[in-house]
Amino acid sequence: MFxxxxxxxxxxxxxxxxxxxxxxxxxxxxxxxxxxxSTDRLRRLCSLIRACPFSIHDLSQIQLSPGPFxxxxxxxxxxxxxAAAIAFEDGVTHQWRALERVPFRLNQSLSDIGGYxxxxxSGTIEGTMDVLLDIFGxxxxxSLSELDDLMWVYRRVREFRATLRSSIYRANxxxxxxATARLFAEARGIEAADAD
Amino acid sequence: xIRMAKPFTIHVNSISTxxxxxxxxxxxxxxxxELRRVKAFVIKREAAxxxxxSEKSTARQDKAVSGRKSRGHR
Numbered sequence: 001m002f003x004x005x006x007x008x009x010x011x012x013x014x015x016x017x018x019x020x021x022x023x024x025x026x027x028x029x030x031x032x033x034x035x036x037x038s039t040d041r042l043r044r045l046c047s048l049i050r051a052c053p054f055s056i057h058d059l060s061q062i063q064l065s066p067g068p069f070x071x072x073x074x075x076x077x078x079x080x081x082x083a084a085a086i087a088f089e090d091g092v093t094h095q096w097r098a099l100e101r102v103p104f105r106l107n108q109s110l111s112d113i114g115g116y117x118x119x120x121x122s123g124t125i126e127g128t129m130d131v132l133l134d135i136f137g138x139x140x141x142x143s144l145s146e147l148d149d150l151m152w153v154y155r156r157v158r159e160f161r162a163t164l165r166s167s168i169y170r171a172n173x174x175x176x177x178x179a180t181a182r183l184f185a186e187a188r189g190i191e192a193a194d195a196d
Numbered sequence: 197x198i199r200m201a202k203p204f205t206i207h208v209n210s211i212s213t214x215x216x217x218x219x220x221x222x223x224x225x226x227x228x229x230e231l232r233r234v235k236a237f238v239i240k241r242e243a244a245x246x247x248x249x250s251e252k253s254t255a256r257q258d259k260a261v262s263g264r265k266s267r268g269h270r
Binding site: 026027028034143156159160163172174175176178179180182183184185186187 | 213214215217220221223224225226230231233234235237238241242
């Protein structure tokens with residue numbers, strides 16, 4: 001599962017929620033953070049997206065960036081464009097879904113995908129988890145499948161994040177967070193099994 | 197009214213058995229030291245659960261994170 005989100009301190013909790021939620025559901029989140037910077041970065045990014053059967057693209061941060069150049073943020077829609085192109089390739093099974101915070105805004109900001117469903121997370125953790133359950137809820141082999149389970153894993157992952165000194169938008173932080181989420185998801189699964 | 201998105205058409209082969217922690221470590225390239233640290237945190241946290249944690253305050257902080265200005269660089 002490729003996840004495409006704004007690397008933004010204000011968006012950090014939603015990024016953690018996506019990782020925790022996906023891992024709790026038994027999926028493997030992948031991210032551009034895993035692609036080392038190099039001249040071949042774009043090709044490797046395409047390979048990573050192509051290797052993932054699904055991708056999620058959060059297009060909720062559409063404001064102009066701060067700083068000397070007040071520019072829109074093109075990385076998220078660009079990566080969505082790559083995923084959409086890959087989904088059209090012969091012999092490739094790739095599905096993508098756009099996320100937004102505000103209903104109907106995507107119809108204006110990116111009308112080219114107007115014919116495709118997108119999901120609204122409302123900028124909240126629970127909204128993000130609900131979106132994941134809406135999208136993947138019909139899979140039969142989910143590890144955990146209740147909102148409470150996903151939130152349980154998320155809260156513990158957040159506690160782990162507090163132990164990291166640097167930004168979470170780094171390759172080493174990303175892989176540690178995924179591993180932590182996996183261990184907590186296992187623990188939650190064991191706890192649920194014991195309760196039955 | 198928020199329109200619910202249709203679920204993905206999940207292909208059975210796409211959703212495989214969840215990876216074990218060792219498989220996860222290998223797939224994501226965790227070093228043995230990183231894996232030990234992560235395991236230690238989880239064991240310590242689970243041992244402490246039930247003795248009162250900061251979960252309530254964490255939940256409060258998570259009620260809404262929307263409407264904030266972007267400061268990002270992507």
